[in-house]
Amino acid sequence: MKIATYNVNGIKARYETVATWLREDAPDVAVLQEIKSIDEAFPRELVEDTGYDLHTHGQKGFNGVALLSKTPLEDVTRGLPDDDEDEQARYIEGTVIGETGAVRICGLYLPNGNPAPGPKYDYKLAWMARLEARAKALLAEETPFLMTGDFNVIPDDRDATRPEAWANDALALPQTRAAFRRIVNLGLTEAFRARTQGAGHYSFWDYQAGAWNRNDGIRIDHFLLSPAVADRMRDCTIQTEMRGREKPSDHVPVWLDLDL
DNA sequence: ATGTCGAAGTTTCTTCGA
Secondary structure (H helix, E strand, C coil): EEEEEECCCCCCHHHHHHHHHHHCCCEEEEEEEECCCCCCHHHCCCHHHHCCCCEECCCCCCEEEEEECCCCCEEEEEEECCCCCCCCCCCCCCEEEECCCEEEEEEECCCCCCCCCCCHHHHHHHHHHHHHHHHHHHHHHCEEEEEEEEECCCCHHHHECCCHHCCCCCCCCHHHHHHHHHHHHHCCHHHHHHHHCCCCCCEECCCHHHCCCCCECCCCEEEEEEEHHHHCCEEEEEEEEHHHHCCCCEECCCCEEEEE
16 A cells, blocks of 8 residues: 655645646555645545545645545544644544555644744644644554654754754754654654665755755655554655656655555 | 745735745
8 A cells, every 4th residue: 555645835736746646656545735725625626537535624825634545534533632722724634444454644734833933833842742642642542553744844964955054943953853753752663764764865845046956955754653554664765756847846745655 | 145936815916934
């Protein structure tokens, strides 16, 4: 089973790019972030031809996440627990049923947090604490799960072309990295790093300043796997070539292949 | 220090967020 995460940076602006990608690369499950659309305005024709099961959690203008699946998802829920006062659409869960088991898919768009320090950074850290609590709860009930999406976290200096340029940024501050490590250290596996070591692997290149042409990137789109899911991992790869296509998102898809 | 993009309102430009 192939699961892909992809920050599309606007589903309406990215329609052709995403439709072609779904048709040609055909993930079993696609976890999308930054759809920047209310649910009613999500282009249904994207999935009508392909038959994908679509679940959105959108809002006007910003943020917004979605799950697409070749087979129907079960028990889809929107928002993190204790999210009642959170107006930002950043989290969605659904269960995919494979031939030999089920996996809870947690799709997330973690707050950027800049400028730091400040209220936006406080919101980011609070959101990460709530994500950690959710991971703890899923581990406690022994639900096989994965968390994936745009974490807006550069885990380590090797995950940036120019780490010094990000040293004071909300994506790389020590508190951000510590919060990310706290979640991983609950017993999760960071899928990409379980397969690939070393620098030079990125999932985002800014539109500005020719970042793509200079390969000035960062790795901020991740998969965290619970133990049972980690045991089933075949591979985790970054689809770098997508950044060079016509009308690209500033992020590229990251893929997880599971024996499921 | 920065050469961009997408969405929405203030709507054929400006502002915001990233």
